[in-house]
Amino acid sequence: MTLRQRRRPNRRPMHLAAHFPGVNNTTVWDDPRSGSQIDFASFTHLARVAERGLFDFFFLAEGLRLREHKGRVHDLDVVGRPESLTVLAALAAVTERLGLAATVSATFNEPYELARRLASLDHLSGGRAAWNVVTSSDAFTGENFRRGGYLEHAERYTRAAEFVATARELWDSWTPEGTPRPFAHHGRHFSVSGEFDVPRPPQGHPVVIQAGDSGEGREFAAAAADVVFSRHGTLEEGRAFYADVKRRLAAYGRAPTDLKIMPGVTHVLGDTAAEAQERAAGIRRRQVSPQTALLILEQVWGRDLSSYDPDGPLPRIDPDPGAEVSHGRVRHHDRLAVAARWRALSEAKGLSIRQTVIETTGRQSFVGTPRQVADEMARFVAEEATDGFILVPQLTPGGLDEFVDRVVPLLQERGVFRTEYTGPTLRDHLGLARPVAKGRTA
Amino acid sequence: MPTVTTTHTEPFHVSSALSTLDWVSRGRAGWNVAVSTGEAEARHFGRRPAPTASAAWREAEAVADVVARLWDSWEDDAEIRDAATGRFIDRDKLHHVDFQGPGFSVRGPSIVPRPPQGRPVIAVEATAEPSRETAARHADVVFVRAEHAGDARKVRAVRDDLRRRARDHGRDVAGAGRIVVLASLPVALYAAADAVALADLVGDWYADGVADGFHFRPRDLDRDLALLVDGTVPVLQHRGLLRAFYPGGTLREHLCLPRPANRYARVKETA
Numbered sequence: 001m002t003l004r005q006r007r008r009p010n011r012r013p014m015h016l017a018a019h020f021p022g023v024n025n026t027t028v029w030d031d032p033r034s035g036s037q038i039d040f041a042s043f044t045h046l047a048r049v050a051e052r053g054l055f056d057f058f059f060l061a062e063g064l065r066l067r068e069h070k071g072r073v074h075d076l077d078v079v080g081r082p083e084s085l086t087v088l089a090a091l092a093a094v095t096e097r098l099g100l101a102a103t104v105s106a107t108f109n110e111p112y113e114l115a116r117r118l119a120s121l122d123h124l125s126g127g128r129a130a131w132n133v134v135t136s137s138d139a140f141t142g143e144n145f146r147r148g149g150y151l152e153h154a155e156r157y158t159r160a161a162e163f164v165a166t167a168r169e170l171w172d173s174w175t176p177e178g179t180p181r182p183f184a185h186h187g188r189h190f191s192v193s194g195e196f197d198v199p200r201p202p203q204g205h206p207v208v209i210q211a212g213d214s215g216e217g218r219e220f221a222a223a224a225a226d227v228v229f230s231r232h233g234t235l236e237e238g239r240a241f242y243a244d245v246k247r248r249l250a251a252y253g254r255a256p257t258d259l260k261i262m263p264g265v266t267h268v269l270g271d272t273a274a275e276a277q278e279r280a281a282g283i284r285r286r287q288v289s290p291q292t293a294l295l296i297l298e299q300v301w302g303r304d305l306s307s308y309d310p311d312g313p314l315p316r317i318d319p320d321p322g323a324e325v326s327h328g329r330v331r332h333h334d335r336l337a338v339a340a341r342w343r344a345l346s347e348a349k350g351l352s353i354r355q356t357v358i359e360t361t362g363r364q365s366f367v368g369t370p371r372q373v374a375d376e377m378a379r380f381v382a383e384e385a386t387d388g389f390i391l392v393p394q395l396t397p398g399g400l401d402e403f404v405d406r407v408v409p410l411l412q413e414r415g416v417f418r419t420e421y422t423g424p425t426l427r428d429h430l431g432l433a434r435p436v437a438k439g440r441t442a
Numbered sequence: 443m444p445t446v447t448t449t450h451t452e453p454f455h456v457s458s459a460l461s462t463l464d465w466v467s468r469g470r471a472g473w474n475v476a477v478s479t480g481e482a483e484a485r486h487f488g489r490r491p492a493p494t495a496s497a498a499w500r501e502a503e504a505v506a507d508v509v510a511r512l513w514d515s516w517e518d519d520a521e522i523r524d525a526a527t528g529r530f531i532d533r534d535k536l537h538h539v540d541f542q543g544p545g546f547s548v549r550g551p552s553i554v555p556r557p558p559q560g561r562p563v564i565a566v567e568a569t570a571e572p573s574r575e576t577a578a579r580h581a582d583v584v585f586v587r588a589e590h591a592g593d594a595r596k597v598r599a600v601r602d603d604l605r606r607r608a609r610d611h612g613r614d615v616a617g618a619g620r621i622v623v624l625a626s627l628p629v630a631l632y633a634a635a636d637a638v639a640l641a642d643l644v645g646d647w648y649a650d651g652v653a654d655g656f657h658f659r660p661r662d663l664d665r666d667l668a669l670l671v672d673g674t675v676p677v678l679q680h681r682g683l684l685r686a687f688y689p690g691g692t693l694r695e696h697l698c699l700p701r702p703a704n705r706y707a708r709v710k711e712t713a
Contacts (some may be wrong), residue, residue, distance in 0.1 A: 030525040038555050040466040063553040064454070066536070073533040073551070080516070080531075080555040082462035083455070090466040108452060112486040144454040146546035191488040291528035 014381045014416045015260055015388030015430060016408075017101070018050035019059045021396040023067070023078045026266065026362060028286045028394050035397050037078045040090060045397035047091050050098055053404035054418050056429040057099025057130055057207075058091065059229075059390055060084040064108060065141040067328035069295060070304065074326070076292050078396075085117050092125035099426030101130035101209060106160040107137065108145045111190055115167040118206045119198040127202030127425030132209035132229060135160045140327040157216040159189045164208060164224050170196045171205050172437040203427050204435040221259065222248035226432050229390055230263040233365040238263060238385030260387040260430055265365035266394060269402050273368050280367045283394055284358050293354035296361060299326050300335050300342070310354040314346050374410035381416060443472035443565060443693075448505035449498050450478055450487040454548055456505065457512040464557035469692030472563035472583070473509075475576065477502050495572040502573070504543035506564060506580040511539040513561045514704045515551035537706040559694050560701045567626070568604060577621075578607035582699050585626045585657050591643055597625045598652045622697050625653035629670065630661040637673025644674070645683055655697075 020043065021027040028034060036042050047058045063081050067074040084102035091100055100121065104114060114131075122129035135156035142148045151159065166185045173183040173196045184193035210217065210225035221228045222245060232241040238261075246256045268283060270276030288296070290310035297314075298305050302323035305315060319339045346356045366373045380386050393399020411417035418429075427434055444463070446456055456473075464471035477498035478484070484492040493501070520535035539550035567585040568577035577584045586600045601623040605615050613619035625647060631637050644656055660666035678684035685696075694701060 029523060029530055038465055040468065043466075065549075066551060066553060073531070073536050075529045075531045075533045078530055079536075080521070080553065082465055082554055083458040086459050086462040087466055109455070110450070110487050110489070113451065143547070143549035145452050145548075147452070192486055193488075194482050194486045289528040 011416060012381060012387065013418065013431070014377065014411060015262060016053070016055045016417065017057045017059050017099075017262060017388070017390040018046060018053075018055050018400055019061070019264060019390050019392040020046055021078070021393050021399060022061055023063065023081060025077050025287045025292050026392060026394060027078050027396060028283060029078050029396075030286060030289075031395060033398055034395055037396055038080055038082060040087070042397035043082075043087055043091060044094055046393070046400060047095050047098055049400050049404050051095050053400070053408045054421060055098060056388070057101045057128075057426055058088075058095075059101045059132070060087060060103060062103035062105060062132075062134065064105060064136065065144055065328050067326065068140075069326045070298070074295075074328075076289065076295060085121055088129070089121055089124055092121065092128065095128075097128070097421045097424065097429075099128045099130055099207065099429060100125055101132055101207070103132040103134055103211075105136055106133050106163040107135050107151055107156065108141070108147055109163075111163050111166040111185075112170065112192055112194075112196075114163075115170040115196070116198050118167070119171060119201045122201035122203055122206050123198070127427070129201065129203065130207035130209055130227070130426055132211060133160055133164060133225070134211060138327070154216075157212070157220050161220055161224060162187050162189045166190050166192065168205055168435075168438075171201055174200045176200075176437070200437070203425050204437065207426050207430065207432065218245050219248060221245060222254070223252050225259060226427075226430065227260045227262055230261055230386075232385075233263045233265045235380060235383065235385050238380060239383065242384050242386060257431065258433075260432075262388045262390045263365075263386055264390045264392050266362075266392050267366040267373055267403060267407075268364045268394075269368070269370055269373060269406060271369065273372060276368050276372075280364050283364070287362065287394070288354060288358045290354055293357040295326075296357050297353055300338050302335065308353060311352045314343055314353055314356060370406040370410055374407050374414065377407075378411065378414050378416045443474050443563065445474040445476045447476045447478045447483075448502040449493065450483065450489065453505045453508050453543070453546065454512065454552075457509040457552060458554050460509070460562050461513055461552065461554040461557045464559055464562045465554070469558035469694070471557065471559070472565055472693055474565045474567070474585075475502055475506055475580075476567075477573075499572040499576050501544055503576040503579060504541075504546075506566075506576060508539060508541040508543060508548050510561050510564070510580065511541060511705070512548070512550055512552040513557060514702075514706050515539050516554075516556040517704055517707050518556050518560070521555065535707075556704065559692050560704065563693050563697065563699065568600065569626075574600075574604065574607065578604050578613070579611055581621060582694075583622045583624060583697065585624050586653070587626045589628060594647055594650065594652045597623075597647075598650075601653060618700055618702070620699060622654045622699065624655045624657040626657040626659060628661060629658045629666050631666045631669040631673070634669065634673050637669045638677055640670075641674045641677035641681070644678065645681060648683060 050058050062084055088100040088102050118129055118131050137151040137153055137156050169183055169185055174180050178199055180195045182195055207226045209227040209229055210221040211229040213231055230241055232238045242261050249259055268276050268280040270279050293310045294305055302320040302325055319335045321335055342356050342360055366376055412419050460471055460473050479492050479495050479498050481492045515537045517535035520531050522532045523530055536551045539548055541548045563582045564580055565583040566573055566577035566581040568574045569587040584604055586597045588597050608615050615621055647653055679686050
């Protein structure tokens, strides 16, 4: 029996995106094949590989403050990255169809300026722009901005929601005939008026991506986003998240297909399952160097543990639950419980500090032969754990080469992934309708 | 060289975007510093009323300063990728800028490594008084607008004033602190003879020390650009006044501007 015969008639298409390797320890930088995180050639390489693989879009994260650990700039992971929209504008010139997604904060920007920049990218790329709306409220990041520090947590999403709504008003402000009309928005967070100076974007509105996972984040996604960048990379978590978010759409008059869910995932391939597992273990060791193991331990413990041996046992002292030693990264919640779990694991298996950290943090999502990975990914979509994936490579810039050469053809063979781009815009790739301008008759 | 206002923008974003432009273009970025004094622009942001020109330029001066500091906040050799110690960067070579400006402050360091040119080229249009102080302190390139051939004296006077002010601020205008003054000319060319006449004027002004170079503002791109490129340029090249090829790769090299030293780099010990 061939795989093609197993194809179900109602099979949903899979969507794929490529995430440029980030500035956390997922990215392996001491591999001899590891290239620059900042040279444009690296961005060109990954984008072209993604386009060769017919991916929906290329995704860039955002940094607004370098991470710090114990009061000093964090130095163990890749440090330094470019500003997203400028890189994507340059990539628009060297790609033809690939969507171009920029992460840009709704906290440290203003709607008029950002709406212009996103509309400009959509024009430059012929309708391939996307905006990953993120919020940040920490005073640490605010120290780099005139807007300054702090926004109450609850205010983050009300500002982001009003920001997106205002941007849409600006994008809609031109007539279909191509003349600007006055706009005015007076709300809780923004009071702006005038005339927008960029014609309506080719996609109507650039695609809106949302990545927050809290209740407010999910609600915001259901109300306003086209794509959710989720963290739920396992089948069970994915199914629960998928059901929860899709269920919220009806309240906003939206259909389940109007919002695509795409978790960030990693992959490791091998010619045999055993080889893939071995490679995965090797990558984990590189991702968690002895120094990184201690640093992650310090984040959980909230203490200086630099005198500990990473190849020795976990500390006997308890975490300091009130102390934060790191700024600028996702925090561990309930650290006493995390520490208790790590201790139990370490004692049960006789693991060192480093082995414990390797065992408990960031495992790869899909490990196996190309066939196994393709099957597993197809299963996630078929069983409604996701609409697709944002692939996070571990290597810059070649981390997707093998996936595109070996896994994409198998996904195509199974009939779950496109064999050609069917339209020019990112909305076409994602199967999303072009928004109708509000209050316009034509 | 994009024009970017300093009035309604975030200095940190401006720095990152220009630095990134320098990375993606491999060293060809510049920044034309501008201010926004219109009420219509202020209403687009709704954050504060429009400032006066002098207040806006005082702020621009501070923004140009902090942006350049952010470009310097990584030393060129900060990335070390030292597998033995697990360190990607030498963090002693990254610097908080701790800048306090009028109504804003920036902690730093930049998120973007130091750009290929060290600092993208900073340009200021300084025909009128309010922007001239910013130009004298921070500009690598200055535009001075002229409207007709009789404006040579006016352009030269601005150039002399700029150089005097820059020297007063301790800038080495004969060396590392060089200022390239470009006369900004409106151009309307109707025939080959006009293209040659423009080359004559440019050659005369240059020989008389009116300006270091020229910035053309074609009235009608479709009409003027072809005559400019196919008419004026070959005449200037023939007269030895304009390069026939790019000898360097970066905008600084085109302008004969040195790559700036990093203000935060520690002086190497010689002992």
